[in-house]
Amino acid sequence: KIRLAIFASGTGSNALNIIQYFKTSDVVEIGFVLSNKQDAKIVNAAREQGVEVVVVSNQEVEAAGKLVDLCRENAIDYIILAGFLRKIPEQLIGLYPDRIINIHPSLLPKYGGKGMYGANVHKAVLENKEKVSGITIHFVNTEFDKGEIIAQFQCVVDEGETLESLQHKIHLLEHANFPNVIKNTIVS
Numbered sequence: 359k360i361r362l363a364i365f366a367s368g369t370g371s372n373a374l375n376i377i378q379y380f381k382t383s384d385v386v387e388i389g390f391v392l393s394n395k396q397d398a399k400i401v402n403a404a405r406e407q408g409v410e411v412v413v414v415s416n417q418e419v420e421a422a423g424k425l426v427d428l429c430r431e432n433a434i435d436y437i438i439l440a441g442f443l444r445k446i447p448e449q450l451i452g453l454y455p456d457r458i459i460n461i462h463p464s465l466l467p468k469y470g471g472k473g474m475y476g477a478n479v480h481k482a483v484l485e486n487k488e489k490v491s492g493i494t495i496h497f498v499n500t501e502f503d504k505g506e507i508i509a510q511f512q513c514v515v516d517e518g519e520t521l522e523s524l525q526h527k528i529h530l531l532e533h534a535n536f537p538n539v540i541k542n543t544i545v546s
């Protein structure tokens with residue numbers, strides 16, 4: 359089977375959705391979930407699904423060694439970033455060229471780069487009165503948010519859209535599309 363590691367920092371709704379999607383797959387399986395936050399919701403949620411969870415410190419993420427060892431020991435083929443809000447160390451990117459897939463809550467190259475993550479993105483989209491927003495699924499390279507785009511999906515930003523309503527729309531778009539795009543990208 360093709361083995362995935364999922365990195366997540368927060369609620370982990372995408373991570374959980376991916377776990378559930380591949381639960382009965384004959385082709386893809388989850389090796390482990392990695393989080394840089396002990397109290398992230400995903401830590402318990404993934405464990406409840408019977409998935410191994412590893413919690414690391416931000417220093418360990420930066421130092422890369424532990425991440426590299428974990429991926430090697432678990433024979434990981436692809437790394438999925440599902441709301442992982444730390445920079446991926448170059449050493450890991452070097453070991454997994456075109457094998458790290460990120461989801462970003464905007465239509466890149468718009469609203470990408472430093473400081474642009476999670477709710478910050480939606481705030482900026484609303485402030486600029488954008489009429490459309492969406493999500494980008496892309497490979498990770500050493501240039502932040504600039505790796506090759508695999509797929510994008512759009513949604514309308516309505517009159518009177520709020521931060522919460524936009525965030526909800528984007529999450530629905532992510533849940534509907536991310537697992538499937540992962541599958542189509544890694545299973546040839």
Ligand code: GAR
Binds near residue numbers: 442528
């Ligand atoms: C998602 O909307 C994802 O696109 C975003 O964080 C959210 C995590 O939600 N990622 C980034 O901003 C990466 N730069 P979740 O924890 O419920 O999956």
